[in-house]
Amino acid sequence: MKNRITELFNIQYPIIQAGMIWNSGWRLATAVSNSGGLGLLGAGSMYPEILREHIQKCKKATDKPFGVNVPMLYPDIEKIIDIIIEEGVKIVFTSAGNPKTYTSKLKAKGITVVHVVSSVKFALKAQEAGVDAIVAEGFEAGGHNGREETTTFTLIPMVKEQLDIPLIAAGGIATGRGMLAAMVLGADGVQVGSRFVASEEASSHSAFKQMVIDAKEGDTQLTLKELAPVRMLKNKFFESVMQLYTTGPTKEDLINHLGRARAKKGMFEGDLEEGELEIGQIAGLIHDIKPAAQILNDMIEEFQIAKKEVANF
Template sequence: MSITELLGIKYPIFQGAMAQIATYELAAAVSNAGGLGIIASGGLSADQLREQIQKCREKTDKPFAVNLMLMMPNCPELVDVVIEEGVQVVTTGAGTPKPFMPKFKEAGIKVIPVIPSVKIALKMQEMGADAVVAEGTEAGGHVGETTTMALVRQVAKAVDIPVVAAGGIADGHGVAAAYALGAVGVQIGTLFLVAEECPVPDSFKEAVLEATDTSTTVTGRRGGAPVRSIKNPMIEKYLELENNNASRDELEALTLGSLRRAVHEGDVQSGSVMAGQICGMLTEIKPVQTMLDELMAEAREVQSALVIG
């Protein structure tokens, strides 16, 4: 069964669950355009998540998902909301969904963890995941160490469940490449940062559009929580402190509220503008529908024109 048949969607394209950005507005736009819109629940209360789900359902009658950051202290409450609201798909990150799998299965919910390694992919398959998203280090936000090309192929060979590729994909060539590696679909985040429907300030979108292939960097490697963002004065200061073995308290003081500053206040100098390495390829703001239609049309052109040898 294809991922589109499994989830009841038109295109094999997931929208990444970008923290504080992947709200119902963006999720509904992606679902209406034929992909799988995903609401990011990280940082939300149970009531806030319920409101997001209900508002999303007002804007679309197509399938959409909720992403659960499993390290969140209120995750059990969020799981209950997802079940009560009849959400049919969840993606997960930052922990194991094992404690909640019986509830999910009983409710008929499809569980798709985001994973950074073959080892974790196999664990997710063993506990009953319906698919996995193999996300390479090219992605924006919290990242692993393995590149998309190396990770997706190895995961696809190792597991029997569908694999969705993520990290560094923003056009039809990337979609076709993911399929060549054994994926059955893609998850895309950075491209949607410059969608008309993406609820971030213009300054945030401009920072992404002005970025080049070398504009991002990863902070937090020393502390074991690597995050990819576009370089700015705050990020440069963080790297300086990190390289000088600054304490965790010093680093947290610098970054406290930095995502909110970028996403809600449009401060791209002292805020955290999380984006992937592919941002250097993005040149204009477009509607989500145009993005998805172009992605799939180009992917099919690439596939039909591909000549090996």
């Protein structure tokens, strides 16, 4: 498959594995890259030197392109950017911040920069900032989300209508049919998160992976919009947040209730009751844990089958 995304990243398939905190370590990133997609390290859950370690392990485990996802709201951001440059990473996805902050610095070092957005407004701002491509992520996505609550299938054609640079669709895409649908609407590629959480190589806890594949429609919900909107599985912690909302909490009340390292406790350490279990709505369509290579191959095979079926309409 050749298009603007495969050419931009020098990959075989226009499938990007999302750089998810506590899920996207070097094993997952290299497995996806070695299978023809683009693997991303999730820097948001890594101290700077841990990120360096994962980058170095990626360089040893694959000769294919891989990248790093950098949420700009996290501390030590300057150190993270410096390590990425020092280690010779060629692709960076930025999110949760102003794309103007680091795009010029990264591009001056020959790094391809992609920015994640949730609206047309921010897609155009990122394009103006000089990024090489956009990830437009819909309301269905897991983890931290946009405030606009625009669904993927509404967002993609709206962004496509005004964007000149390559467009990657994200949010609610876990199958080849979903990939085809996103590309019919104007995307040049797709970013896949939740499906790769349920992979053998994901660094998240096995108990969390099992809860993902057991999830049904309606088992996730977006909450904590006053802080940073986040979609998570409904568990004891989620219900306690909902109970707190009945008291008319202040922003400080919500911060205190959330506490520290709640996502690590849930996704990485496997505390299914008190942890923050971030996953997308598409979890209801994920039924098994597979090697990342098999996930990617299944998506491409289903994509080709669906493409032929559509041609016969």
